[in-house]
Amino acid sequence: MNYKIRLIQLCLLLSFSIACCSAQDVRLTYKIQLKAASPMRTAVLITNSGKESLPAKGWNIYFNSFKRLVDEKNPDFTITSIHGGLYRLSPTESFASLPSGASREIKITAEDSRNISDMPLGFYIVWDKNPEKGYSLTNTDPGYISAIPSEPEFAAKIFSQNTQLKDLPAPQKILPTPVKYEEKSGVFRLDFSAKIVTDASFSKEANLLAADLEKLLGRKPAVLPKSTGKVIILQKAHLPENTYQLSVNSDKITITASTATGIFYGMQSLKVLMPPKSWAVKQSFINIPAVEVTDSPRFEHRALLVDVARNFIKKEEILKTLEVMALYKMNVLHFHFSDDEGWRLEIPGLPELTQVGSQRGHTLTSEKYLPPTYGSGPQTGVSSGSGFYTRNDFTEILRFAKQRHIQVIPEIESPGHARAAIMSMEARYKNLSAKGEKQAAEKYRLADPQDQSTYRSVQMWRDNVVNVALPSVYNFMKKITDELVLMYKEADAPLTTIHFGGDEVPAGVWEKSPAVNELLAKDKSIENVDGLWKYYFSKVHEMLKSRNLYMSGWEEIGMKKVLKNGKKRMIEDSTVADRNYHADVWNNLLGTGAEDLAYRMANMGYKIILSNVTNNYLDMAANKSFHEPGMFWGGYVDIDKPYYFIPYNYYKNSKENLDGDPIAANAYAGKQQLSVAARKNITGLQAALWSETIATPERFEFMLLPKVISVAERSWAKDPEWVSELDTTQSKVLYQKAWNAYVATLNQREMPRLDSYSGGFNYRIPTPGVLIKDGKIFANNQSKNLKTHYTTDGSEPTVKSALYSQPLTSKGNYLFRTFNEKARGSQTIRVVFE
Template identity: 50%
Template structure:
């Protein structure tokens, strides 16, 4: 009997379907490991997946695809195991069987080796968000839950290249770093943080109770209410607030004076507390100083009386722009977490939230007239429909309802954030990333275009289109996207941007919050973009000011600047918006663009990577007349891993950044105290030879400094707080306090001596006062608890720790230390394997270290 081809295909389809229905994705275990960095002596590494079938049915030979996110570029030709790995787009890859793949039988394993670009140091470099798709259900992604990353323990796995001198951080290395910290007596500490201009502690104390009233100048009603809220959280009773009349036996007075706008004076005696300032901001900062004078445990439980030391403080900030940058596009944070961040910023006198609201991987702000921006651009997941949402990125997985890949702020949310920030004297600067890093916007407007074209509304469909449908340009962004740049030659791009700007302005007006600038991004537009766009070629042919593709950059930001000026706003962006490409000895060369200087553009300068050659870029731009916010990756990128350790999350392409990096950053001369290159090696300071120094005129153009948290590796509020803290203390100190003596001392030996003393005092304040405060303040923070350092000396295990205020506990039986384990109080004489861990006052522990006492 003859069987038709159609019948055969039906049988095959049913066979595949029955196999996939029988095979449960829970029965596939996946482990990934690094085989070696510097594979074949090139800037590449080899790694491997091991797939183990723990079920009772075979993984089929065909009919499935695995997807995963991976921040490296895979060489498809290097893949073994009968499968293919290829990039989909961005950081999304897929792994699928070749024609001769034999499946994985029940109980068997398969090893798949492949080569990728660059190298691996920690677990966040590894593949993430793995899920499987069955061919008969191409829109349904099933997460693979049994996935582990094997730690790298051998030098070939963690040394990045032959000249890499830095291994993984060991307890002995940590011990050596910590031993320079000097003991500091509590009575020698400045108890106001950040360090004020002057601080004098006097005998006696003011006793703060629920009966203490607040007496305020009418101009400071907002600040009085916030202080009352803080005190009611401590005493569970709202203090009385008055503007005149009987002050009572003891009181806190908020008094008007003629100081500079953000300056204040704080005087505490046995009888009263007086905060004097000319503005609400000054009063507010005086209140924050009062809060840091309170014992850290004041926020732990309801109090009846708190002694506050008698002090006299005069204070004012060093810089007007004291910023924290948060990326919520790569991984989203809910409104409540943003309000909590604002509480933290306010406590330590940071006054700008730079809010990165869109990127390739997400659009996070509701724009009602362009609903696709949030209907499509705020969602990530596997649906099989490119117009429905964005693909998974950074391990967000296939579920469109995932917690951190999907999300946005409604108008009401954003207005709440603006009002909350303004009450705490924090400006929120929105960033609308353009023209690159814009895939979420581009694809959202593509979806709008498709919807309206189906409705027969061609003119409306094209009104806000962001890409030229005829563009054949080939490019790949740093993050792997090949379709993430707005087309700057199309009028619809500018109509889109103006529509977004108008609606952002409206939200600020509805919140009653002033808006002076919008950040328009401008970084990392890849080579090759616009080169084969008919729209761009038409503009080049018709506009005499645009001679080539490079000139499109200046054309774009010129138009954006003019549009913003028409609305009374200034243009703010990344350093690239202030640069002009030219030639030097026939090679591409970048200089500060003289065309934009007159418009007082404000720029964030991130690239001071030590060893890349642009170490002085911030100073070049400030000297040229640009308003500069120091946002330097070497010291101020909080998404950088704390140290070189496999279990330490974060990137490290620009540096490793612990709390010391922002602390020893000298804004006007960051060459002076630079200590490490981007690999963590001791710095050869000859790289600064011939570099531009900051002139006095240039100093007048340094607006301030900014700590930054990009969120590629930041899933959830706990990781966010871990990466921010305690690094933020160094940022707050440098943004507010004047240059310390060690920063201006010309004698290197004396400068180092002064630095060690100041560093010791700083880490003592952070460890013994501020982190314990944050255990309870604003609901408590998941800051990073430092690991102890340990060495064997004279047959005993000696232990130290970077930050005081933690209890170090240990075990000698191989078990993990707990809050009930022995407390370290002196060298351990016990032989064998010793495990140690630091705990905070709430019993939360840091990472365990292990040392052997032979």
Template identity: 45%
Template sequence: MSQKQQNNCPKHTTPGAIILILMLMFSAPVFAQENKTFDENDLHINWRLVTNHFDNQDQSQAILSITNQGKEVFPSTGWTIFFSYGRGILPDQTNGPFLVSHLNGDNYQCRTTGRIKDLNPGDSLWLSFVSYGQILNYTAAPNGFYIVWDSQPDKGFSIRNYTALPIRDTTVGFVSPADTYRKNRFIKDIHPEKLPLVFPTAVSESRASGEFLLDADVLIVTDPLFAPEADLLSETFHTIIGKPLKISQDSVMGKTISLKKIVLSEEAYKLDVQPDQIVISASEGAGIFYGIQSLRSAMPLTSGDKKPKQIRIPAMLIDDAPRFVHRGFMLDIARNFQPKAELLKVIDLMAMYKLNRLQLHFSDDEGWRIEIPALPELTEVGGRRGFTTDSHEFLPSSYGAGPEPGQKPASGFYTRNDFIEILKYATARHIMIIPEIESPGHSRAAIKAMDNRYRHFMELGDKTEAERYLLRDLNDQSIHSSAQQWTDNVMCVALPSTYHFLETVIDALRAMYLEAQAPLTTIHLGGDEVPEGTWEKSPLCNQLIAKNQEINSTDDLWYYYFDKMDEMLKQRHLTLSGWEEIAMRKTILNGAKHFIPNPGFADRGFRANVWNNGIGWGSEDLPYRLANAGYQVVLSCVSHLYFDLAYEKSPDEPGLYWGGFNDLNKPFDFIPFDYYKNTTENTDGNPVDSTLFIGRDRLTDYGKSNILGIQGQLWAENIRSTATLEYLLFPKMLALAERAWAPDPSWAGEKNHGKQQSLYQDAWSVFVNTVGRKELPRLSDYPGGAVLYRIPPVGAIIQDGTLIANIQIPGFDIRYTTDGTAPTIKSKMYSKPLTEKGKFTLCAFSKDGRKGRIISLINP
């Protein structure tokens, strides 16, 4: 679900030690390292990509150089360097006296064999290694280097002087300024007054004459049912005009904003703005809340510290309702943690754009992020990462975390009180939080935490208590490697203690929801990426297979597990949710293993987040097959809705790319009931073959009734700051909100290709103008702190001796220099084509002075 095929390793291959080239440049005599005397701050490590086509294959060769920049000799032995690297290193050869070894997950170590000389000041050594797949941006480089001295084997020291040199590969088709220009060339500039009044697009909106003057004298008059929404509305205006509006449940004279109960469909609302009053009508609080968000959307932008005393709101009539019940976003807080304040900010922003489901990925191999009072080891061990050789007290560093346990974002968790506060905050904004507890795979954090508990009670001589929550068969000799290279991350489904553990966790979560008075209808149990070979050599699993006539193989243990979990959840009036694998069954076709929709669970009400429609992988129709088979499906497609994928193929863009590149247009282009129609590129970024979708299943009318909605995903392997989170999330979340809420656009159903493209380009222009001229300025002025959204790079070409520039999102200023320096907010503004010769350096700037990526080109 999060890093499929990232390693591109054959399933029988286990990454291991490999060195292809070793070059040494030093001449000092060898001496033994008895004590740590060398300052690790004097080491400098550089990483440089050599080629993405090693041995004429999709394999990358890179060089690590280690340089002694200090005044002391760096010893040849007595140390080990550790680092994180998310790709499998080819295990085909080891040369020379310097070894790199795969440990577990993305953790590697390198050390010498003692047959090299010490490093004099200024000297360097080089290590070349080859990895599966291509390196296409800087986030794919190794990171998190630290050194452990043999004399202090329990302590790691960060190597802070590390540089990943710029990627200069010209053979992989990186996006050029000209490519960007051509992609933007059909976008029209639209005056803000001609844009829709509210965002996301409403079912119906019409402008009226006049305007409502909002000031501190306006009263909110509310039906008692909508008192919570009235409080939020009053507080909203407090942040805008500096004073909260008074609230009454009785009729009053003067200008009012009335919240009225009428009969409408679920979550629907009416917004009627007249010069003397504003009326928001709905049948329930959610509808009123969404009407309030539309009122905010229609208000003119305000900025700066000075609050306006009066706001003019144009008269209008809005009739609106959501397209989908499930308008979701999944945030991974397990791989890297997010502070509570940032999570509340995300909830606020979701609510502003009428998204209503937040799936929190609480646990994975690299972290457990929610306090369970009965099992404190989950956060004491699973909530921390750092240097460890055994994962006894905390987890290994992973994702560049470095050696020190307790450092955020690698470490951290929400306390019980934190989560209750988060639940209350989300519920007030009509967002249901769906807790995700990964199982039975992706469970290493939980497994190691319960191993800690097991050891503790065994030391006390209490075997019964030690085994109460144990999650693995202690005698299991199975050999497997997960998609992220973990070899010990799957719960033992034959252990009764596994189910006792999950029961304890689920009941603890239920108690938090109950105390917060928050809705809980489903638990997401993950269910993805259990690797081949799991359970095959587990004595307990083989005993279960032998005595249970319904289990014929280790493959059947999967169905045994989810049958038991479904029963556990149903006893608690909860529905089982998971990734698509919960709805799949493994069978044999033409002698090979093949996956089909599982008929055994189709009538259970399982909710499947289906992600695997990778364009060109062969499962492009999987979401539709499962919906047609009767499963409740949330479209979570990697092709359009994975926000952690890089915006484009550029060495300077952060993000993964195993599933393709997802720019702002991808979620906007998404046609939920027929995404084949508007899919133009495969996961490699190449044009889609016109025959690709021939023979693929189409969504039936019955299947459509099983589509609950759509959901964006943001996995956190590369998210080490709130700034990176917001960069990857915005503006993509705006396109998600538009597709989840707004009616099916006319261009999506148009059968004539030419007309469809014309309608699409018009709609795309309206959308990006709305984003750039209304929504991004609103996010820049967000009361909880400016949202650090991505500013797109400038597109530019040289045509007939003239430089012409454009940008994907209108509303940004394009500035440039001609002396080779980086543009600043004071540089020349681009306003028309440029005919002068020489090198141009261009960059887009927001109104508050932030800038996007710099591009350069030469007009010869």
């Protein structure tokens, strides 16, 4: 996924704390402060607060930046790109020692930095006397509160958006929106006396519901084949697959379906129908409003991709994520467990994959483990850079997912994004070769040692693509596939497909490989190096087919390179469109020519999952504020982007370009429309949560929620009225009405529910809007459930700070934050009122 490049100047204000050798008492601290917001400039001031001087040489400082840096020709320092996003800062001959109490400034230029996530991170120092060990440097201001710029234009935009929202007195009570929903008078009083009466075919679901109700009531309801009195009935009837009916009245609750999956979805609607605070404390009874609901999913594939490779996410957080996915009826977990920066799954027979590929620490060779990336630091096993799932962990995840009617699709990233696997198999090769086991050493090797090809991936790797001319590559893919099949069989979990990646293979790969030249000479069906793309995926396809699996991948699995106007470009390949390839199409970036790629491929016959970066990539920052974490190369994604996404015509409601500015009227002129016949080839939608900027469970949940609920809504619910309305003005009126209801439901029902559900989630609190007008400062919120607090002394607002209740007239430097009922705050907005 390509970064739009804009050079900006960074100055790093660095201060780290380190105990080096006992002979030297060098103490440094670092703090990064914003100096200019646009283009973004920061300063890093190295300050020596120790008793001894920092020597003029004999040390190097390493750090990470996923943005490429340009040498500013600092006379006292050189900055060198090592690999990936790892950089080395070294003193030059002109650098004088840094005395105690002295400071030194360093200038760095980075590409297109805009927000807090673009800051360099993971600083550590390595002394020449001990080059194998790094010492982490501590950031004394990790929140960068002092760096918050004044953002009056952004704050005013949020204010305007909030003024268009009106809290409704009775927002809809079930998300995703059901096909038919009718509220009745009365309530069902759920208490200890209630029993669950179930058809025998739904016993597993009945027991799961009983376990859920025990968490609310403190006592598990009995599950019986029949009973009288207050009952929740799970009954079987002839309905379309996965359709359910939910009926609640004062006497009983009835969920009807023909399949266990349909019954499960009815159970989730029942849970969402309950008062939001039902999960906060155990209670003696819960009043459930009377309703009549008939419902079924729009798309069969409603997915969330979770990237555990860039930053590891513990099993417990994955299980928690499956719980919230199930609550909103998402049914596919796309498990991205391998990439350049990590291999996270134990594979019997290949221990190196986790011994080497799951660990990150200070190394320049990657022989024992991988180098630091995304600020993971110099030590293995202590940060989210290291970690893996044992085979038992993974089978537990599979069982947990199956119980909640969620399919887990594993992804083996290849042929690119494969450095963790490549380095692991190189370690295996060296270990076995040293023992004289040459045949075993070469069996799973992924790299051609004689390959002199030069390339650089988007993430700045020069050795991250497997050599598809090697027979050992296919031994490896078969081994991983067969071990996955065994895990799924042990867990009794469904496995219909394996995702084999396919994205972002850079130009230049394989061009100077003896193994490739040998293959091209032997197999004349491969015209040139570019033909290896189809060769590789054809072999993987046949391997999967022999195991009764089909192939999934990114859009590139159905594309090929062609020469056009003297330049190579990727286009869809009609010759493999009949192979049942399922392609996650992420690229609809304006100006790339791929705006209509998903529709072109669907029209050609490919099965398409709409994974559009502009609307469904949850790792994108919610807005343009400096303090908002996340990526932005695909635009800005808040809850509205996936909500207003129209699967069969996403051009219609595109509103912003990649810079967050209004889209040009002719942005999609000449682009291919999705044909009515090809609609059947759109199998579903996918939200993607890539983890480059996610190093903690709290940040993971912050980026996930509530945005993922909007993806769940759009993948489950039928097209709303505003989609089919042809009159543009009326369509906008209908949209605003629906948007009001949706936001009110999120803020009044779903966010309070998620405060406690499954232990509670650290969801994102929306920022307040602030407007300076007529000599006053006005502030507002997205919901009446939220409160805004402010400070004028430069400190970050808390719930103990002044509460905004009326327009402010005093001049000053204002910081505003929104808080929910649990006293969790939003990102901070700074506005200077002069």
